[in-house]
Amino acid sequence: MASTADIRNGLCIKHNHDIYKIIEFLHVKPGKGPAFVRTKLKSLTNGKVLDNTFSAGHKIDVVRVETHTFQFLYSEGSEFYFMNTESFEQITLNRDILDAPDLLKEGTLVMVQINTETDLPLSVDMPASIVLEVTYTEPGVKGNTATNATKPAKVETGASVNVPLFINEGDKIKIDTATGNYMERVKE
Numbered sequence: 001m002a003s004t005a006d007i008r009n010g011l012c013i014k015h016n017h018d019i020y021k022i023i024e025f026l027h028v029k030p031g032k033g034p035a036f037v038r039t040k041l042k043s044l045t046n047g048k049v050l051d052n053t054f055s056a057g058h059k060i061d062v063v064r065v066e067t068h069t070f071q072f073l074y075s076e077g078s079e080f081y082f083m084n085t086e087s088f089e090q091i092t093l094n095r096d097i098l099d100a101p102d103l104l105k106e107g108t109l110v111m112v113q114i115n116t117e118t119d120l121p122l123s124v125d126m127p128a129s130i131v132l133e134v135t136y137t138e139p140g141v142k143g144n145t146a147t148n149a150t151k152p153a154k155v156e157t158g159a160s161v162n163v164p165l166f167i168n169e170g171d172k173i174k175i176d177t178a179t180g181n182y183m184e185r186v187k188e
Contacts, residue, residue: 002062004037004054012044012113012122014061015052019044019115021123044122047096065113065122072108080104082112082124091121098124100177102159105132126177131186132156133172140165150182 004027011022020041029035035056042049054060070082070091078095091112095101103126104110111125137153150162153173161175163182174183 001059004056004058004060006062007037007039007054007060010125012063012065012115013041014063015041019063019122020050021113023049042123044097063122064116066116067111067113067125070110070112070124072104072106072110074106075101075104082110085109093121093124097121098126100126100180103130103132103155103157103175103177103180105130105157128178129174129176129183131172131174132159134163134167134169137163137167137169139168 007022007025009022009025013020013022020043022039023042024040026038027035028038037054037056037058039052039054040049041052069085071085073081073083073090075081075095080093080095080098080101081090082093083090098104108127108130110127113122113125114120115122132155134153135156138151140151149165151165152160153163153167154160155173155175159180161173161180161182163173167173167182167185172186172188174186175181176183
């Protein structure tokens with residue numbers, strides 16, 4: 001058992017007969033009344049996000065997890081196949097457990113958290129950013145700009161991302177996996 005003082009991003013806890021991962025948290029000490037911790041929890045079974053408030057000192061049930069590096073191999077329908085880079089063991093995960101499945105490129109290394117009690121995968125942590133090639137976008141017209149003008153672009157994984165007008169087909173771009181937003185053009 002742990003308390004609210006042990007809460008941190010990425011911590012997996014048992015709450016309301018389900019396993020949740022803490023996405024965000026904020027310790028609040030109001031001028032009047034007791035302190036509390038406001039959290040945003042993501043269910044690891046169905047992917048739903050829940051806002052919850054714990055009073056200070058509240059006991060929480062922490063789930064012991066191990067983190068392993070896996071390589072994304074391929075997807076087939078809603079099933080995604082990964083291989084452990086140490087033991088070469090393969091696992092299959094459903095699309096729902098992934099945060100940004102449209103941005104996964106074959107060969108990408110991800111961190112998979114596995115419940116030590118049941119040996120079942122709980123969540124997949126993507127790298128902070130990923131570099132993908134633009135496969136289709138409309139050409140940007142010179143003089144057709146306004147402040148921060150963007151256009152839709154398709155990347156090699158099939159995802160659609162809004163990019164600045166100067167991005168062309170064949171360009172490699174860096175995408176933030178947490179938000180799915182364009183970060184910068186990558187020159188190689």
